[in-house]
Amino acid sequence: MSEDVGTKNKAVWEAESTHPELAEALKKELRRVVDPEIGLDIIALGLVRDVHIEDDKAELKMVLTTPFCPYGPAMLEATRQTAETFLKRPTTIEMLADVWDFSYMEEGAGDDWGLW
Numbered sequence: 001m002s003e004d005v006g007t008k009n010k011a012v013w014e015a016e017s018t019h020p021e022l023a024e025a026l027k028k029e030l031r032r033v034v035d036p037e038i039g040l041d042i043i044a045l046g047l048v049r050d051v052h053i054e055d056d057k058a059e060l061k062m063v064l065t066t067p068f069c070p071y072g073p074a075m076l077e078a079t080r081q082t083a084e085t086f087l088k089r090p091t092t093i094e095m096l097a098d099v100w101d102f103s104y105m106e107e108g109a110g111d112d113w114g115l116w
Helices: 020-030 072-087
Strands: 002-004 010-012 048-053 058-062 091-095
Touching: 010 048, 020 048, 020 072, 048 072, 058 072, 072 091
Parallel strands: 058 091
Antiparallel strands: 002 010, 048 058
16 A cells, blocks of 8 residues: 555555556445444545455455444444455455544545535
8 A cells, every 4th residue: 555645645555556447446335334423434534545456355454533433343344245245255354553534534525524
């Protein structure tokens, strides 16, 4: 995973270069997974930091908005199931120790909060 500081802390998924057609469609599917406390999807929040796709499996690397998010386990499982169903291959999620901050969000996603 690499990050482009020019676009805040936007995650650049490995899959965007190895499987661009799947990566873009996967983002669309993962927008169905919403953080119930914040009301925004996990892509808008920038929670999915990387996606690695192989022929027989996939792995997503994620962070949560807070370390002890009460909805964390449910969101992780919903994300895993959504990705696995869409990609049609076993999918795992690796939780990163990174601390999420508002700069991970897509541009415009924080407008309602007065962040931009």
